[in-house]
Amino acid sequence: MAEASIDSVTASETGASFDAVVIGAGFSGMYMLHRLRGLGLTARVYEAGDGVGGTWYWNRYPGARCDVESVEYCYSFSEELRQEWDWTERYPSQPEILRYAEHVADRFELRRDLRFRTRVTRAAYDEAASRWRVETDRGDRVTARFLITAVGCLSDARVPGIPGAGSFRGESFHTGRWPHEEVDFTGKRVAVIGTGSSGIQIIPVIAERAAQVTVFQRTPNFTIPAWNRPLQPEYARWVKENYAEIRSTMRDSLFGIAASFNTGSALEASEQERLAELEARWAHGGPGFLGAFGDTAVDPRANELVAEFVRDKIRRTVADPRVAELLSPRDHPIGTKRPCFDTDYYATFNRPNVRLVDVRATPIEEITQTGLRTAGAAYEVDTIVYATGYDALTGALLAIDVTGAGGASLRAKWAAGPRTYLGLMTAGFPNLFTITGPGSPSVLSNMFVSIEQHVDWIAGCLRHLAETGAAVIEAGPGAEDAWTRHVGDVAAQTLFPLADSWYLGANVPGKPRVFLPYPGGVGAYRVICDEVAAKGYEGFVLSP
Template sequence: MNDNITESVDVVVVGAGVTGLYAVHKLRGLGYRVRGFERGADVGGVWYWNRYPGARCDVESLDYSYSFDEELQQGWDWSEKYAAQPEIMRYLDHVADRFELRRDYTFDTSVLSAELDEEALRWTVRTDGGEVVSARFCVFAVGCLSSAHRPSIPGADTFAGDTYHTGEWPHAGVDFSGLRVGVIGTGSSGIQSIPLIAEQATELTVFQRSANYSIPAGNSPIDAATLRELKAGYAERRRLARLSGGGSPFMTHPRKTLDVSEAERRDAFEKRWELGGVLYSKTFPDQLVDLAANDEARDFWEEKVRARIGDPAVADLLVPTDHPIGTKRIVTDSDYYETFNQEHVRLVGLRENPIERMDERGVLLADGTHVALDAVVFATGFDAMTGSLDRVAIRGRGGRLLTDDWRAGPRTYLGLGTDGFPNLFNLTGPGSPCVLANVILCAEQHVDWLADCLGHLDEHGYAAIEASGRAVEDWVTECRERAAGTLMMSADSWYLGANIPGKPRVFMPFVGGFGVYGEIIAEVAASGYKGFDLLPG
């Protein structure tokens, strides 16, 4: 098909984040010739790009780490309950060094296209560096939160000050001392960065379109004795994590919200509040399916948060009223709400007073107010779940583009395969728990399944594996119906692509839970890969 091929391998892996790194390690260890490509200058994926002030994981450090190697697990010492970006990068650097993973990657290189040779059942992968690589298997590990989104604001290109996006932060850092700074967006990156930007800026104006629920991280250092104790219990910790809904070793309350007394209910919420972070949404098993149960969690949250904000009018803006708690990812913060008690910090509600345009001096609001600014931070998130794949021209059978196939929303079987695209795998993406769970354990779950699958093909003499059209349609229906049975559809979240103009409103992750999903894909493998067509050579 191609006479310009520069290299032939068994597997191409696109991406050097947590999923891509493990894929390269696992598949190389099984004897496959692997070639990796990464558009960044080094490993790290989302953590390589997201270096904004306050960037921190919302999964506990002990859990947000690989479990595949016991020496690695026991040998790395986390310094905090919730690791910050620099420490996570040091960890991923350590993993890459320990297993010599960089040798199989080409960095500063974007994959432009992947095209199927239907006769040979091989993929031709082209990069912006001019390489043309032939591979039997093509594995995308590009991440769900890797395509930064900047809103279209009239006049933005005329602004004379500096602009930044939290998802593309300068590696040298930014000093906002003495500056008038505007932050547009109060999702996770906005909520994490605003308190630290406020420490430097002379004036800080926060432009909020939608208020979000955030829980104090309750972050703290981990002393040596505590770390030894936690590591001694790692086996049980991991066992519980794999059974859980979110890939962390914390179970929901055994009874429903309204089946317990008010005292017991408040005690359960208090314990999750003290635990900190996203798991507050999983305090009780019915919180995300029963609005009355959700209201109990929301009322407790509001009581806690209003006590932290001095001005009731500001609190009114910061307390969400448009979606149940947990239907957008709960943010984990450090002193976010207290930041608005400072005199030099101002909050603008864009629903009541939208941005009309930008000019060279700042932002003009709909009511005629002009906000003078020296710098603007876009904390406006990502074209999530599919944005990174959309940058690559992936052509399957008959030259069909994956972007065309997914025009009405992602079509996958198990989040792993798509009909018409044999031997192509998209890991920890739409159709899987991905962003609703601990992504490192999601990565191990997917890569281990993939490795067993490739071994099965080789053992039985198959050239390729391809999801059937019926299996894809059934899985899309199952994911849709599971989501419809929850409160998740009631929020305009990036889970549904609602933050991107023109993107179809489809709930993209599998909402059934990490443990349940693991059982499903294991059963598919045990059955001889039902729902997939195994193609002879």
């Protein structure tokens, strides 16, 4: 791995020309490269890290694990790949997912077109040449007919601007930028700031080793037990034998997973029926719990019944009633923030070396040389872990200086929120495609299902351009306006807007409050995209 990565870093390229430049060598970028090669197109992939894997390259924190089952969280494009790879656990850990990414890169000989430790800093569209001019921090100056962003939805790590952070004398880490070497928490006093998905995963692991763990929580989150376990060989074999049928079900589903979803109403079910359904799904664990009833996502009364079921589980698990109440969310409907799936999270707060600080009641005022100070007390710590999330969906893309036709800035265009057509293109930026960007199901789905759908659609579009002799494609402004409204309208029919979540950009000060992903489901979205393509790419403008 290391040797191949070093070989993929060369002197800066100046004047090179490609059919396509892809930004990012995660699972989106790797599959896009594979499809571009299949079309006979030349491509260069630039990656800021020194290896493949994207999110799973950067997120190396203890306890990092996918919340989609391993047999579903993988590529489907290659039957040979599906049959030869064996997962070891129900929910794959970060090291195992990264090994899978490296296996894919080697098996399909992708590394020769990858450039690691190279960050794209600027991309400008040259209208006269109908080409993108791309610059990197290593001095590369290349051109490409197509620019395809595979920058990831959760890749722009956000550290809150707490006064005094630079003065801390101990170690500090962000879960999304974890060091490659092991961090030893043994005997240390550790502060964890944040109780989102990464915080919920890392806190129980740190608590097993540290002398003291102080969790600083602003907003409690609902979390469902994952009940992770070794993958049984018989089940893995059955999946391989029936994978085509399983994948078809996933593609037509709401979230891109094979879990069964009950369309019945929580309000119409008797209390006995409702509790039986919820108990069965709790015992199974994972994302299928949120599919217990069809009205949970749209009816506040139904949602509250499911939310109270989880709060009751918290009360039954956490010994201290005061702590249990602090851990019980009451400011947002269940499922309207990123669903979390845990291993012993609530039980961890029964440990004598774990304490919970409510920073909504006593905000963090500053970080000192030796710890943190809130409005109520000072805390001496050796290590600070920031589990504070990301500038989701738009942050990584807007970190690049992108200018389209007429020198228009993408940052300026999206100043009031992202505007896309199908989440695939944005008007005024010809031949620029975004994979799982804002306006697509992306983070509301199994990312592999959405990645493959987007990449396949883009590949089909490029083939269409070649067959028709068109050189340029871009989103039509009218189609973009209609799609942007549609995304907002669908979100408004759900309970999503009732939560101050990163789905709405609420975790980043100053970020526009716009619902970012498309909540209509991957199955419905696929049908829309396929219909647009079948109608000659309706809503897009093609030109020679």
